[in-house]
Amino acid sequence: MNCDELQGHYELYVLGLAEEEESREIRQHLDRGCEVCMRELGSARELAAMVGGTAVMAAPPPALRRRILASVGVEARRLGWWAPVWGVAGITALSVAVFVALFFRGREVDLAQQLVDSREQVRNQTIELTRLTEAFAIMNGPDTTEASFGKGPQQPPKGRVFVNPAQGVLLIASNLPPAPNGKTYEMWLLPKRGMPMPAGLFQSQTDGTALYVRRGTVNVNGTNAVAVTLENAAGAPQPTVQPLIVAALPSNS
Amino acid sequence: MTLLPLIMAVEVEGEAELVKRLQRRDPQALAALYDRYGRLVYSLILRVVRDTGVAEDLVQETFLRVWNRVQGFDAERGAVGPWLLAVARNRAIDYLRSTVGKARNSLEMEATEHPALFSDMEKDILATDKARQIKAALEKLSAHQRQVIELAYFEGLSQTEMAERMGQPLGTVKTWVRAALKNLRNELGTAVAI
Helix, strand or coil, X not given: CCHHHHCCCHXXXXXXXXXXXHHHHHHHHHHCCCHHHHHHHHHHHHHHHHHHCCCCCCCCCHHHXXXXXXXXXXXXXXXXXXXXXXXXXXXXXXXXXXXXXXXXXXXXXXXXXXXXXXXXXXXXXXXXXXXXXXXXXXXXXXXXXXEXXXXXXXXXXXXXXXXXXXXXXXXXXXXXXXCCCCEEEEEEEEECCCCCEEEEEECCCCCCCEEEEEECCCCHHHEEEEEEEEEECCXXXXXXXXXXXXXECHHHC | CCCCCCCCCCCCCCHHHHHHHHHCCCHHHHHHHHHHHHHHHHXXXXXXXXXXXXXXXXXXXXXXXXXXXXXXXXXXXXXHHHHHHHHHHHHHHHHHXXXXXXXXXXXXXXHHHCHHHHECXXXXXXXXXXXXXXXXXXXXXXXXXXXXXXXXXXXXXXXXXXXXXXXXXXXXXXXXXXXXXXXXXXXXXXXXXX
C-alpha cells in the first residue's frame, strides 16, 4: 500500500482499531522512515491526546506524588516498622515544640521556620503512615492468604506475600538488593490458567528490604502464586527472565 | 459520553528544559512533570479503570515508564503531554483487558507509545482552547459516533468487540467509527493538521 491508500487508517491505527493488514503496512512505512506516515500519525496522535483530555478531571491523592518520587529514589526518612508509633510520638512532640515556641514570643522568624519544618515532617509521616496502613489492612484482613518464599539457602530473597481478594497484594522482602541501573523489579500474579499478569513495578531499599503494596481486587482462588522478576526499567508485559521470587499460595502448594 | 469542562491550563513553556532535566536524571524534574500532568494522567486512567487504587498504581507505572524512557525523547521537538497520555492510556487499557483475559499485543503498545513518535506535534495540544474545540467537536457527533469513539479510546475495544457490546452489525459500527473520525477531522481542521 502507498501512503494515499493508508489515508483514513492513521487514526484507526493510533486508536488500536486498524485491521492487521493496515497496521502492518503502517509499521513498515514507519520502519522505512516514511515522512508522510510520520506526519499523518503525528496528527492522529494529537487527536487521540485531545480525546484523552476529555476525561472528567479528578484529583489524585497527595500521597501519590511522593510514592512516584520514591520510586525513582527520592526517599523521605526511613521510618521502619515502628513508624506508626513514631508517627504519633512525633506529631505530639512537634505539637509541644510549637506550643513552646509560641510561648516564647520574640522569635517569630524561628517559629515560622519551625512551623514549615513541622508541617513538612508531619506531611511526610502521614504519607508513610498511609502506605503502612494499606499494608496492615492487607496483612490483617480476615480473608487474606499468606505465603512465604525464599526458605531455601539457594534463594537469597526471603519474605512473605499477603493476598487479599478485596484489597490487593502486599509483598515484604529482604535480601533483595537494589535493582541495577536501568532495571526494576516487577511483581506478577501467576494465574492457574493463562499468562502471568503484571502487578506493578517496585524498587528495593539500599539495605535490601522491600515493602510493596499493589492495591486492587485479586482473584485469589484463580491465582497459583505471586512472583517477582528483574526486568528492564520500563517493565515488561510478560516476564522475560526466570523469577527471583515465587511465593506459591497455600491452597496450591 | 460525559464531556465535562476540561481541563487543562497546561503550561508548555519551558517544557524542553524540563525534558532535558529529566534526561539528566534530576528527580525534581519528575516532580515538576507530575505537578504539571499528574492530575490529567490520573483522570484519564481513572476514567478507564474506574478504581482509584488501581489508577494510583498505573499512574505510578506511567511516570516511571516515562522516567526510564525519556532518553529517547526529543526535548526540542517532542510534545511530552501527548506522550504521557499515550503511555497512560496503554497502561490503563492493558490493565482493563488483562482483567478479562484479553491481553493486548505488546508490539502494538510499543508502537503507539515510543517516545520518538511524539516529535513535531503541537506542544499546546492540551491547552484550554484546544480542549474546548475537541469538546465542541465531540458534542456535534451523533450519539452512536460519540459512543464508538469512547469505547475505542477509553475501553480499548476493537470494532468487533464494539459491535458485540452494542448489539450492532460490524459494518454499521465501522461506518460510525469512520464517520466520527471524519467529522472530528473536519471540525478540528484548524486545531489538528489532519
